[in-house]
Amino acid sequence: MLTYILFMLVVGSIYALLAQSLMLSWGLAGLVNLGLAGFFAVGAYASAMLTTWEQAPILVGVSVAVLAGGLAGLLVCFSTLRLRDDYLAIVTLGFAEIVRIVASNEVWLTGGTDGISGVPVMIARDTGVWFHLGTLLITVAAVILVYVLQRRLLASPWGRALRAVREDQTVASVAGKSIVRFKAQAFSLAAAIAGLAGALYGHYTSYVAPDQFQPLITIYIFLAVTAGGNARPAGAVLGAYLLVAFLEATRFLAEIAPGVTALQAAALREIAVGIGLVIVLTLRPDGLLPERSQKAPAS
Amino acid sequence: MFDAVLQALVNGVIVGALLAIPALGFSAIFAVLRFPNFAIGALATAGAYIAWIANVTLGLPIVAAIIVAFLSAAIFGATLEYGALERLGRGGALMKAIGSLAMAMVIENIVRFFFGNDLRAFDLPLARDLVFGPIRIGPQQITNFIFALAIMVAIWAFLSFSSLGRSMRAVADNADLARLKGINPRLIALVTVAVGSGLCGVGGTLIGLDTSIDPLLGGRVLLSVFAAAVLGGLGSIPGAVAGAFVIGMVEEITVLALAPAYRLAVGFIVILVVLVIRPSGLLGSKAG
Numbered sequence: 001m002l003t004y005i006l007f008m009l010v011v012g013s014i015y016a017l018l019a020q021s022l023m024l025s026w027g028l029a030g031l032v033n034l035g036l037a038g039f040f041a042v043g044a045y046a047s048a049m050l051t052t053w054e055q056a057p058i059l060v061g062v063s064v065a066v067l068a069g070g071l072a073g074l075l076v077c078f079s080t081l082r083l084r085d086d087y088l089a090i091v092t093l094g095f096a097e098i099v100r101i102v103a104s105n106e107v108w109l110t111g112g113t114d115g116i117s118g119v120p121v122m123i124a125r126d127t128g129v130w131f132h133l134g135t136l137l138i139t140v141a142a143v144i145l146v147y148v149l150q151r152r153l154l155a156s157p158w159g160r161a162l163r164a165v166r167e168d169q170t171v172a173s174v175a176g177k178s179i180v181r182f183k184a185q186a187f188s189l190a191a192a193i194a195g196l197a198g199a200l201y202g203h204y205t206s207y208v209a210p211d212q213f214q215p216l217i218t219i220y221i222f223l224a225v226t227a228g229g230n231a232r233p234a235g236a237v238l239g240a241y242l243l244v245a246f247l248e249a250t251r252f253l254a255e256i257a258p259g260v261t262a263l264q265a266a267a268l269r270e271i272a273v274g275i276g277l278v279i280v281l282t283l284r285p286d287g288l289l290p291e292r293s294q295k296a297p298a299s
Numbered sequence: 300m301f302d303a304v305l306q307a308l309v310n311g312v313i314v315g316a317l318l319a320i321p322a323l324g325f326s327a328i329f330a331v332l333r334f335p336n337f338a339i340g341a342l343a344t345a346g347a348y349i350a351w352i353a354n355v356t357l358g359l360p361i362v363a364a365i366i367v368a369f370l371s372a373a374i375f376g377a378t379l380e381y382g383a384l385e386r387l388g389r390g391g392a393l394m395k396a397i398g399s400l401a402m403a404m405v406i407e408n409i410v411r412f413f414f415g416n417d418l419r420a421f422d423l424p425l426a427r428d429l430v431f432g433p434i435r436i437g438p439q440q441i442t443n444f445i446f447a448l449a450i451m452v453a454i455w456a457f458l459s460f461s462s463l464g465r466s467m468r469a470v471a472d473n474a475d476l477a478r479l480k481g482i483n484p485r486l487i488a489l490v491t492v493a494v495g496s497g498l499c500g501v502g503g504t505l506i507g508l509d510t511s512i513d514p515l516l517g518g519r520v521l522l523s524v525f526a527a528a529v530l531g532g533l534g535s536i537p538g539a540v541a542g543a544f545v546i547g548m549v550e551e552i553t554v555l556a557l558a559p560a561y562r563l564a565v566g567f568i569v570i571l572v573v574l575v576i577r578p579s580g581l582l583g584s585k586a587g
Contacts, residue, residue, distance in 0.1 A: 032393050034337075034400060079574045086335045087574060089396050090529065093337070094522050094567040105560045219404055222397060263415060267408040274405035278383050278398050285390055 006132035008244055010204055013139035016240035017197035018217070019224045020146050020233055025190035027230035027291075028159070029183055030166035032089045035076065036221055038096030039191040041213035043069045043198025045103060045110055048119045048208040058120055062199040069195020073188040081180045081187075096215055103210040115209025119202050135204050142200060143237060146193055150233040162186055163231075216270065220247070223277040229287030238289060246276070302433035307551040313440050315527075315547025316447035317505045318520065322527040322539040323454060324498030330471035330534035331491040334392035338379060338399040339499045339524065340517030341406035346372035346500020347507035347516055348410055355422050361508070364421075365446065368504040369497040375406070376496020377489060403518075411514045418511045443505050450501060451540060457494075458536065467491055471534065519563070523550065526566035530573050532583015541581055545569075 018036060025031045033039075046068040047061035056064075076095050080087040103110045110116070123134030153159045164172040165182050173179050202208045220243060228239020250272050254265035280287075321343050328336045350368035353359045359367070379402050387394040428435040458464040469477040470487045478484055502524075503517055527546045531538025550565045573580060 030393075032397065034397075079571050083574065083578050085393055086396060086533075087529075087578070089337075089393065090335055090525050091567075091570060091574070093400075094525070094570060097522060098564055098567050101560050101563055105558050216404065219401055222401070264412050267412040270408040271405050271412070274401040274403075274408070277401040278387070281390070281394060281398055281401075282383075282386050285394070 002129060003132055006129070006136055008248060009241075010132065010136050010139055012241040012244040013136065013143050014197050014201045014204075015221060015224060015243060016143045016237045017139075017146060017200070018194055018221045019228065019236035019240040019243075020143075020150060021190040021193035021197065022221050022225045023230055023233060023236035024150065024153075024193065025187050027225065027232075027236070028154070028162050028166060029186035029190075030085065031077065031183060031187050031190075032085065033092050033187070033190065034089050034215075034218055035092030035094070035096035035099075036194055037213045037215055037217040038092070038099040039069050039072055039194035040198040040201070040217065041096075041099045041103060041210070042072045043195030044202040044208045044213070045116075045198075046195065047199035048116045048202040049110070051120045051203070052116055052118060058122060058203055062196065062203070065195045065199035066192045067195075069198070070188045070192030072195075073191025074184060076191070077184055077187040081183050093215075096213070096218065100210045100213060103213075111209075113210060115207060115211075116202075117207045119206045119208060121206050122200075122203050125206075139200050139204070142196060146196070147233050147237060154233070158182075158185075216273075219273060219277060223273055223280065225287070226277065226280045226285065227287055229289035229291065230285075231291035232287075232289050235287050235289035239287065247273070303555055304552065306434055307555055308548055309434050309436065311548030311551035312544060313436075313444050313509075313547070314551060315544035316444050316451075317502060317509060318523055318527055318547055319540045319543035320447055320450055320505060321499045321502030321517075321520065322524045322531075322543045323451070323536060324495035324502065325524055326528045326531070326534055326536055326539035327467070327471075327491055327498075328495040329528070330536070331467060332380075332395075332488055334388075334395040334399070335525075335533075336399045336495075337396060337521070338376070338403040338406065339496070340519075340521035341403035341410075342372050342376055342379075342496050342499040343503025343506070343517035343520065344410055344512070344514060345375055345406055345503070345517075346497075347503035347512045348414060349500070350504040351419055351421060351507065351512055355419075358422075361421070361423075361442075365501055365504050368500040372500020372503075373493040373497035376499070377493045379496075380492045381489070407514050407518065414514070416514060418513050420511045421508050423508070439508060443508055447505060450498070454494075454498070454536075463487075463490055522563055522566035522570075523547075526569045529570050530580055532580030535580065535582045538580055538582035 018040060022033060022036055025033045043065035047065040050056040050064055051058055051061040076092060077088060080091050104113050122138055123131045125131050161172065161177050162182050165177060165179055169179050224239035224243035225236050227242060229235020250269045254260065254268050321339055325336060325339050346368035349371045350364040353364040353367040354361060383402060384395045384398050387398045423439055426438045428437050458468055466482045466487050467490065469482060470484055474484055506520060507516060523546050527542035528539050530545060531542030546566060546569060549569065550562045553565050554562055
């Protein structure tokens with residue numbers, strides 16, 4: 001039972017990183033990233049390939065995963081930033097699919113659908129509960145690190161300019177802000193955070209395969225971020241842990257429902273998540289922790 | 300080699316005709332409601348399953364099954380828009396796009412709940428391929444192609460000659476001006492969503508007739524449909540049709556050189572290239 005709770009908390013922390021990634025690109029910069037699962041996968045694969053096949057230290061693997069995520073983000077957003085925002089939504093959705101296709105088919109590179117097993121873990125597995133607890137501490141440290149970073153960015157002139165870009169591009173560009181540069185920076189930084197989440201995930205489950213990066217994860221994180229509050233780091237983190245609690249509760253409910261097969265139970269959960277997202281978007285789009293508007297400094 | 304390319308082009312034209320139907324639906328919805336509806340893939344799946352029930356369980360002929368698919372997908376799409384998405388529109392077009400993606404997941408899983416993940420096939424007579432020199436075509440492919448062309452002609456006639464169709468084009472062109480002329484934008488939006496969703500349902504059925512159906516049928520062609528619409532110019536109806544034929548042919552040619560799984564990648568690459576070189580697409584007006 002303890003192991004189960006720790007496992008869920010680690011997953012929650014990974015989701016909290018993803019939620020912060022989405023908060024940065026969507027909540028702050030207004031850039032919809034429907035390919036979050038793709039960036040998550042890029043990070044997981046980058047670190048898993050380096051550490052498993054090249055025996056690189058985990059720290060090197062994770063750093064490369066962050067860079068790979070950021071680079072992928074830059075490439076994906078590059079083609080659409082000058083266009084209307086719906087183009088980015090379409091391109092990111094496609095990107096996540098492409099990552100999965102490449103991961104499933106380039107067996108020499110990614111192990112194909114079998115994935116990569118035996119990815120090195122951060123804490124030795126034979127330490128029992130300590131394996132989960134230690135990993136949890138590391139992932140929570142990552143969540144806090146990203147949280148502090150986001151808070152600082154938000155309070156900085158960069159964060160203010162970003163929100164100005166989100167609210168009104170014309171006004172922001174009249175004020176001399178380069179819209180494209182701010183958006184590219186925000187999107188790429190967000191993708192790098194998703195890459196970090198992917199790397200940590202791979203080093204926890206010690207297994208990386210295309211099936212782990214279904215588009216479903218993107219929807220999960222959208223639900224987490226809208227429920228928690230999409231423009232505050234604390235909201236995103238809170239939303240991620242609530243999401244895991246919600247998912248586990250629905251899993252439990254689906255299991256005790258009579259006459260429902262495992263496949264049907266999984267389908268019911270996904271229906272609940274989809275409807276949940278639309279309801280939250282409709283009723284409380286600002287989430288539990290709405291954005292605080294900053295007061296103008298006293299002159 | 301030449302024969303293989305020729306065969307791929309013929310297949311591409313047929314695939315393109317099937318893609319054109321949901322691409323038309325997607326573009327029409329985008330033109331009038333101004334958001335990318337990510338639920339079109341799931342609507343195609345739902346339409347295909349309804350048609351399958353009509354054809355296999357109830358024993359109706361294929362033409363009747365296609366009509367049933369159109370009507371039910373139209374009702375699903377309209378219910379989705381007015382039951383869930385319309386209220387999200389206050390938060391901007393992107394909110395509707397996200398909501399439509401969530402609803403796509405809901406529809407896909409409702410299908411999975413009732414039908415499972417098994418492949419299903421329509422009740423079709425077995426028939427020998429027709430051979431024209433080096434080219435082989437299945438008779439069902441020809442029938443599907445004719446169905447698709449007939450639907451395109453019907454849509455073209457609807458948009459050109461009926462007053463409702465002309466009002467749709469007016470709203471797509473300039474919603475404010477259309478309102479001044481006394482066109483009710485809500486009614487037009489409803490008709491557009493219903494017709495667009497219905498077309499997706501028919502497209503899903505035709506694709507199911509061509510291959511087989513499973514809950515991911517629509518999700519698999521989603522990128523190709525987007526690529527067709529972006530290539531033609533988002534929101535352009537003739538553009539979507541032209542784009543679909545190009546995408547169909549490029550996909551089939553790609554299969555000659557790369558693993559079949561990369562067929563899906565074609566759509567993505569085309570979208571990227573179009574956005575970098577000519578964001579307004581082949582026939583679109585503006586993309587800014």
